[in-house]
Amino acid sequence: EAGVAQSPRYKIIEKRQSVAFWCNPISGHATLYWYQQILGQGPKLLIQFQNNGVVDDSQLPKDRFSAERLKGVDSTLKIQPAKLEDSAVYLCASSFDREDQYFGAGTRLSVL
Amino acid sequence: AQSVTQLDSQVPVFEEAPVELRCNYSSSVSVYLFWYVQYPNQGLQLLLKYLSGSTLVKGINGFEAEFNKSQTSFHLRKPSVHISDTAEYFCAVRVTDKLIFGTGTRLQVFP
Numbered sequence: 366e367a368g369v370a371q372s373p374r375y376k377i378i379e380k381r382q383s384v385a386f387w388c389n390p391i392s393g394h395a396t397l398y399w400y401q402q403i404l405g406q407g408p409k410l411l412i413q414f415q416n417n418g419v420v421d422d423s424q425l426p427k428d429r430f431s432a433e434r435l436k437g438v439d440s441t442l443k444i445q446p447a448k449l450e451d452s453a454v455y456l457c458a459s460s461f462d463r464e465d466q467y468f469g470a471g472t473r474l475s476v477l
Numbered sequence: 478a479q480s481v482t483q484l485d486s487q488v489p490v491f492e493e494a495p496v497e498l499r500c501n502y503s504s505s506v507s508v509y510l511f512w513y514v515q516y517p518n519q520g521l522q523l524l525l526k527y528l529s530g531s532t533l534v535k536g537i538n539g540f541e542a543e544f545n546k547s548q549t550s551f552h553l554r555k556p557s558v559h560i561s562d563t564a565e566y567f568c569a570v571r572v573t574d575k576l577i578f579g580t581g582t583r584l585q586v587f588p
Binding site for chain 1: 581
């Protein structure tokens with residue numbers, strides 16, 4: 366069974382630029398999560414999708430972050446414009462039953 | 478509000494020695510507790526979980542954890558570690574279907 370796929374693995378941008386991350390969950394997993402993991406901290410949930418609908422985006426900085434899951438499968442997380450404090454690893458996870466979550470390898474973002 | 482505290486940011490240990498990684502939680506509702514491992518440049522992998530039943534939970538790679546309700550703890554243990562166990566370990570509590578993570582403990586195993 367293929368795992369959660371994320372791309373790119375690494376991204377370096379300058380502040381005020383835009384960036385997008387892509388996630389393809391495990392086939393059949395209806396729930397998809399985006400987490401932000403800042404160095405030295407645990408992952409923090411940004412947004413949760415159930416199929417193509419948003420379940421929880423209370424921790425998403427909506428002035429600069431956006432996410433979509435238009436067809437209920439893969440998802441894109443965008444930051445525009447990026448700030449220095451957005452430097453982090455962005456993890457995508459998916460779940461079949463909203464119990465066990467399976468994580469991708471993440472995208473490491475460096476904002477200079 | 479629910480939260481997780483991992484008391485040790487780093488734990489150095491020699492190979493074949495036992496190890497315990499500490500985790501305390503606070504929750505006003507029934508708890509579901511998890512331990513995840515993150516190897517360098519990889520995502521998180523589930524080690525074990527406590528949902529209900531026996532308070533001693535066995536997971537992958539020889540790890541186990543004990544749920545202690547009175548002490549609100551869920552410490553992770555392994556009787557004999559290997560070099561390959563070097564990684565970051567995260568304790569988490571699930572609230573509805575959302576995971577709240579601790580800050581992590583870096584386990585460094587030396588030969």
